[in-house]
Amino acid sequence: MAHDTIIAALKAKFAELVTTEFRDNFRVVVAPARLFDVLQSLKDEHGFNMLFELTAADYLKYPKATDRFGVVYGLLNMATGVRIFVKTWLNEPDLTLPSAFPLWKGADWLEREVYDMYGILFDGHPDLRRILMPEAFTSFPLRKDYPLRGRGERHNFAVITRAES
Amino acid sequence: MALTIPDVMLARLDPLANWVRANSLWPMPFATACCGIELMATGASKHDIARFGAEVMRFSPRQCDLMIVAGRVVMKMLPVLQRIWTQMPEPKWCISMGACASSGGVFDTYAVVQGVDRFIPVDMYVPGCPPRPEQLIQAIIDLQAKIKQTGTLQGTEFGKRTEHKGPLPMHLN
Amino acid sequence: MPLEALPTLPEGPEKDYLWTLNFGPQHPATHTTLRLILTLDGETVVTAVPDIGFLHSGFEKLGEDLDFNQYVTIVDRMNYISPIMNEIAWHHTVEKLMGIELTPRCKYIRTILGELARISDHLLCAGAQALDLGAFTAFLYGFQQREVIYDIYETISGQRFHPSYTRVGGLLFDVTDQFIRKVRNFVKEFPKTHADMCRLLNRNRIFLERTQGIGVLSKELAIDLSCTGPLARSSGVVRDLRKDEPYLAYPDFQTAFKVVCAAEGDCYARYIVRMEEMIESLKIIDAAIENLPAGAVNVDVESKAVFPAQTSVYRSIESMIQHFELVMPNRQWTPPVDEVYGAIESPNGELGFYIVSDGTGVAYRARTRPPSYIHFAVFPYLIEGHQISDVVAVLGSLNIIAAELDR
Numbered sequence: 001m002a003h004d005t006i007i008a009a010l011k012a013k014f015a016e017l018v019t020t021e022f023r024d025n026f027r028v029v030v031a032p033a034r035l036f037d038v039l040q041s042l043k044d045e046h047g048f049n050m051l052f053e054l055t056a057a058d059y060l061k062y063p064k065a066t067d068r069f070g071v072v073y074g075l076l077n078m079a080t081g082v083r084i085f086v087k088t089w090l091n092e093p094d095l096t097l098p099s100a101f102p103l104w105k106g107a108d109w110l111e112r113e114v115y116d117m118y119g120i121l122f123d124g125h126p127d128l129r130r131i132l133m134p135e136a137f138t139s140f141p142l143r144k145d146y147p148l149r150g151r152g153e154r155h156n157f158a159v160i161t162r163a164e165s
Numbered sequence: 166m167a168l169t170i171p172d173v174m175l176a177r178l179d180p181l182a183n184w185v186r187a188n189s190l191w192p193m194p195f196a197t198a199c200c201g202i203e204l205m206a207t208g209a210s211k212h213d214i215a216r217f218g219a220e221v222m223r224f225s226p227r228q229c230d231l232m233i234v235a236g237r238v239v240m241k242m243l244p245v246l247q248r249i250w251t252q253m254p255e256p257k258w259c260i261s262m263g264a265c266a267s268s269g270g271v272f273d274t275y276a277v278v279q280g281v282d283r284f285i286p287v288d289m290y291v292p293g294c295p296p297r298p299e300q301l302i303q304a305i306i307d308l309q310a311k312i313k314q315t316g317t318l319q320g321t322e323f324g325k326r327t328e329h330k331g332p333l334p335m336h337l338n
Numbered sequence: 339m340p341l342e343a344l345p346t347l348p349e350g351p352e353k354d355y356l357w358t359l360n361f362g363p364q365h366p367a368t369h370t371t372l373r374l375i376l377t378l379d380g381e382t383v384v385t386a387v388p389d390i391g392f393l394h395s396g397f398e399k400l401g402e403d404l405d406f407n408q409y410v411t412i413v414d415r416m417n418y419i420s421p422i423m424n425e426i427a428w429h430h431t432v433e434k435l436m437g438i439e440l441t442p443r444c445k446y447i448r449t450i451l452g453e454l455a456r457i458s459d460h461l462l463c464a465g466a467q468a469l470d471l472g473a474f475t476a477f478l479y480g481f482q483q484r485e486v487i488y489d490i491y492e493t494i495s496g497q498r499f500h501p502s503y504t505r506v507g508g509l510l511f512d513v514t515d516q517f518i519r520k521v522r523n524f525v526k527e528f529p530k531t532h533a534d535m536c537r538l539l540n541r542n543r544i545f546l547e548r549t550q551g552i553g554v555l556s557k558e559l560a561i562d563l564s565c566t567g568p569l570a571r572s573s574g575v576v577r578d579l580r581k582d583e584p585y586l587a588y589p590d591f592q593t594a595f596k597v598v599c600a601a602e603g604d605c606y607a608r609y610i611v612r613m614e615e616m617i618e619s620l621k622i623i624d625a626a627i628e629n630l631p632a633g634a635v636n637v638d639v640e641s642k643a644v645f646p647a648q649t650s651v652y653r654s655i656e657s658m659i660q661h662f663e664l665v666m667p668n669r670q671w672t673p674p675v676d677e678v679y680g681a682i683e684s685p686n687g688e689l690g691f692y693i694v695s696d697g698t699g700v701a702y703r704a705r706t707r708p709p710s711y712i713h714f715a716v717f718p719y720l721i722e723g724h725q726i727s728d729v730v731a732v733l734g735s736l737n738i739i740a741a742e743l744d745r
C-alpha cells in the first residue's frame with residue numbers, strides 16, 4: 001500500500017515520528033520543531049502537491065488529553081490520489097508554528113482562519129490578521145473556554161430609532 | 166368590458182399619496198443568506214413579485230423605500246445595515262424576512278445579532294426558515310394595507326414615529 | 339479594515355494615478371456579503387484585497403453543541419443553494435466515524451438527491467453569472483427548473499428549501515412513488531431548459547467577450563491554491579471524488595457519467611464545465627431512478643444507530659428503550675474516540691468534514707472544509723491586471739456562497 005512506503009521513508013528520516021491510522025485516514029504526529037521539515041519532505045520527496053485542509057482543535061475538555069491545541073494538515077498527492085494527515089501539538093504560552101505558505105500558497109487563508117479562531121500564530125505568514133471576526137474582536141471564539149453565546153459582543157451596538165434615521 | 170376612465174377624477178390628497186406609495190414599493194434587497202435565495206425566487210418567474218408593484222429591486226439605498234432584510238445579520242454586518250438604513254430617504258419601511266433576521270433563528274451564537282429589530286425599526290416580520298415566497302408576498306400586501314392607512318401628503322409624521330425597542334434576550338430575563 | 343493592512347503601493351510619480359475603490363459589501367454582484375478593496379490604475383485593477391466575515395455565524399461552534407442528527411439542520415444552511423449536499427457530506431463523515439454501512443436503497447436515494455442538488459446549484463450559478471453580466475432571461479429559465487427541484491424536496495421532506503432529510507444511518511422517511519414520478523418527469527423536461535439556456539448564452543457575443551480569456555487560472559496555480567471541483571476542472575485538473583474515491587452509489591455508475599474538464603481556465607470554461615456537468619448529473623439520476631433498489635432505507639435497528647419505526651416504539655418496550663436512549667443527551671451514540679476526515683464532491687468542489695469525537699453523540703470538533711472559502715482566496719490572483727468590469731465576471735464564475743465562505 002502506498003501509505004506504508006511513505007511512512008517507512010519518513011520514519012527512516014525522522015526518527016521520532018508517531019503514526020496512527022483510523023478508517024482510511026493515515027496520520028503522522030510530529031513535534032512543532034520538526035513540522036516544517038516533515039511537510040517539506042512530504043512535498044518535495046513524496047509529491048504531496050496540494051494542501052487540501054489545515055485546521056486546529058482545542059483539546060481543553062477532551063478526555064485524557066495532555067496537550068491543549070492540535071493542528072492538522074491534510075496533504076494530497078494529485079498524481080496518485082493518496083491523502084495523508086500531519087498533526088502537531090501545541091501548548092500555551094508558545095503558540096507559534098512555522099507557516100506552510102512557502103510550500104503551498106493555499107495555506108494563506110487557512111492559516112489566517114486558524115489564527116482568527118484559536119490564536120495560533122504562524123511564523124513567516126505574509127499577512128496574518130483576523131479574517132472572519134471583526135478587527136476589534138478580542139477573544140478567539142472556537143476555544144473551548146469561550147461560551148457559545150459569546151460575552152455580549154453581539155449586542156454591543158448603537159440603536160437607530162425611527163426619529164433618528 | 167372595457168374600463169372607461171373619466172377625464173377628471175376627484176380624490177383627497179393624503180389617501181392619494183398613500184395609494185401611490187403603497188403600490189410602487191421599490192425594495193432594497195439586503196439579502197445576506199439563504200432567505201435571499203427565496204427572495205430571488207419571489208422575484209423570479211413562478212411567483213413574480215411584479216404583480217404587486219414591488220419588483221423594482223434597486224441596490225442603491227437612495228432609490229429605495231422598502232428594505233427587505235433577508236438572512237442573518239452578524240456583528241460585522243450590522244454597521245453596514247445601519248448605514249444603509251440611514252441612507253434610505255423617508256418615507257421608508259422595513260420587512261424582516263425569516264427567523265434569523267427577526268430573532269436570530271437557529272443561530273443563537275456569539276456572532277449573530279438576535280433580531281435586527283434591536284437596532285433598526287422594523288414594520289413587518291415574516292416567520293419561517295426560510296419563509297415561502299407566498300409568505301413574503303403576503304407581508305408585502307399587509308404592508309401595503311398598513312401604508313394605505315397611515316401617512317399624509319407631506320410625510321412629516323414619518324420622522325416622528327416613536328422609539329423602537331426590541332425584546333431582551335431570553336437568557337437575560 | 340485597518341489602513342496598514344492594505345498593500346503598499348509604488349512610490350514616486352506613478353503613485354498619483356492609483357486610487358482605491360471600495361467594492362461591496364452592499365453590491366449586487368457581491369451578494370451583499372463580500373467586500374473587495376481594489377487599487378485601480380485608471381480602469382485596470384492593480385491589487386485586490388478581499389475582506390470577508392460579513393456572514394460569520396458560528397456554525398462550527400454550534401456543531402460542538404448539537405448532536406449528530408440535530409446539526410444536520412445547521413449544515414443545511416451552509417451552502418444554501420444546494421442544501422442537501424451538505425447533509426450528505428455531514429452524515430457521510432459521521433457514518434465513516436461510526437463505521438456504518440448504508441443500505442443500497444438509502445445510497446441510491448442520497449445519490450439522486452445529491453445530483454439534483456448539483457443541478458440546482460449549477461443552474462443558479464450559471465444564471466447568476468449571466469445576470470451579473472446583464473443577461474436576465476437565462477436566470478429566469480434557470481429558476482423555473484429550480485422550482486421543480488424545490489418541489490421534489492418538498493415531496494420527500496415537507497420543506498422546499500432546507501429539507502434536513504438525512505439521518506445517521508439512513509433517512510428521515512422513505513420516498514414515495516410520487517417522488518419517483520416527479521424525478522422521472524424532471525429528467526424528461528430538464529434537457530429542454532438546458533438547451534434554452536445554452537442557446538441564450540453559449541454563442542452570445544456579449545457574454546463571450548466578457549468571459550473568454552478573463553480570469554485565467556493555470557493548472558499549477560489551481561493545485562497550489564488547493565482548488566477543487568469545477569474551478570479546478572476547468573483549469574485542466576482531472577479530479578472528481580465521484581470517480582477517484584467513489585462513495586454512496588457512485589461505484590455502480592462509473593460508466594454512466596464522464597468527468598467534464600476544460601483546459602482554458604477562464605470564466606467561459608467554468609461556465610461551460612458547469613453546463614456540461616448538469617447533463618452528466620442528469621445521466622446519473624436517470625440511471626439511479628430506474629434501478630432504485632427495494633428494501634429498507636435505514637440500517638438495521640440492531641445497530642443502535644437509528645430510531646426504530648414509530649409503530650414499534652408504541653408497541654414494544656425494546657424499541658421504546660432504544661428511542662429513549664438515542665434522544666437522551668447523556669446516552670445517544672457511542673462512536674470511537676478518534677478523528678476522521680470525510681469528503682464528498684459537492685457542486686463547488688470537495689466538501690469535507692473533520693470530526694474529532696470524544697465518544698459521545700456530539701462532535702467535539704466539527705470542522706468544515708469549505709470549497710467557497712478556498713476558492714475566494716484565489717480571486718486576487720485572477721483579477722489582477724484585468725479591467726474593473728471583469729471583477730463581476732470573475733466573481734460570478736467562482737460561485738462564492740457566502741454562508742459557506744464565512745460559516
Ligand code: SF4
Pocket residue numbers: 198199200201235236237262263264265266270271293294295296415
Ligand atoms: S431564517 Fe433560515 S433560511 Fe433564512 S437566513 Fe436564517 S437560516 Fe437561512
